[in-house]
Amino acid sequence: MQNRQHKIAFIVPYFGKLPNYFNLWLKSAKMNPQVDVFFFTDNEEPQGLSKNIHWVKTTFADVKARAQSLIEFPIVLDQPYKLVDYKPLYGAMFQDYISDYDWWAYGDIDTIWGNLELILKRTEDEYDKILELGHLTLIRNNERMNSLWHNKVEGAWTYKDAFKSDFIYHFDEGGGMSFIAKKSGCKIYSEGPGQMNFADVCPFTSQFELSYDNGDGKLPHVFTWRNGVLTGYWAKANKVECKEYAYVHLQKRKMQIVVDDVASENGFLIVPNKFLPLGKKDITSSFIESQHSEAVSEVKNEQFVKRLINHLKFLKFKAKGRKRHIPLNGNEVYFGIEEAKY
Template identity: 35%
Template structure:
């Protein structure tokens, strides 16, 4: 079995859903996760922990480069993800693959999708910022240093304080460069749901699976994650997925008591229960009032931060 290490630096308070992320990581016991954080977190099972402050990590990263880097905030680390094979070279020794991702998601059974056959035939798995794996070899580990006309160059990205989405598709970054130079080396399938930022209401809309987004919810049970929705025939349908990624959903309520078995419905985690069309209707009923209140409070919060920033 191919060995995998997923590297996740995270600074500041963990999100409310972190215990559920953690449980879904534990469930993938054949995959190791390295969390670098200033939070109190114990290493356990397949979770490795390095405790350090963000300023300490900045020094570690700077030592890897012979030019001044710009890392004004933890969010800027996204641009450095493709360089983790160099930055954390001591941690990836002995692993077949290393990777990176986010913690605002829930994993399903990763090995159900990333089989040994796939890992034997591809060097880059996915290419999205929320979960990407690279084969642990000299070329992949140093690929971020490539220069290609019309694409972002790592020295410019690493020395610019602004986020450049260097780790993502559609921004002339690393994943786009792989697609141009070595398309046969990338496994770029979409067995996951990347949920859009809520705009009209809180309902889930999957970026790459619009056909599965009608009355969409998620069920985590027996270490598997399923999308459940109403199909074009008006019937409840379900499929196993690799993971679900949430964005800007800090308003989600945690009402589930069991982290090993639960439902994720628009705006909350709830205890597991039998699913019917009627319940899907109830859970996915637009909640415009809640949405408007959340956006109003969020706007005030952003303005307050700007005022504080300008007065400092």
């Protein structure tokens, strides 16, 4: 393979239609040249990719075969979304691409990156693992950490649980890898509530409220992206406060793009349902409030049978977790902000 230019490899297998704001994600990734992105996909390569984006044309079947080669039983991996459970294997699955890197990372592209150095500076320390959540987790690239997913510990799902089922176990997060790493004696850099340098937008409300309180009271936010710097703004008692974030996670959001490609080069606004031109206006409390006045969330009306099947799978998952004392709210238990729920 090519010589390593950067010490961190971000691995993204992605199949199917890309997010409509993927071009904006690419812009944000370009501004973090210390990270090499390996994009394994069946999508056609966009023109003008930055040097740190490595586009690898492949098939879902090939990625599944890579995972299967590491597992001693037939795995269940029939849909691309199920790859979420296989993220902890990426270091081993794609070692032929990343063998020269010091760190590898798994994460999501329903994000916009700011200056990732807010988090990546910790790679200079003697950590084995950095962060817990599936939208960005870094793993030191060595044999011990690349096989960590294979460990079995009390109070956590195992790879056998996750890979024998089509149910999404979120094995990459709390209840899975977070507790496996902690109980395996790994040296971990964590950012819990009050310390997070990332903005994880709650998917269950139309507003840009955050899932965790970082001193902002989880109040509704708007964001600006300016030349690679991501800033979140919120209003408290008619006073605007702000914080720089390493990235924002826009999970399960349908976003409209109301900014053209040229204008977005140097910056754009991110509000609950849109990407807007940045402009020169100050971010005021009235502006923030105005962006959260309309309901922007959509509730998908799934077929009754499909919902019933998913509910029955969840009940089975919940019963298994209760029996083995594995919390449903794994991330919250890991962060120490909730009692375990089974």
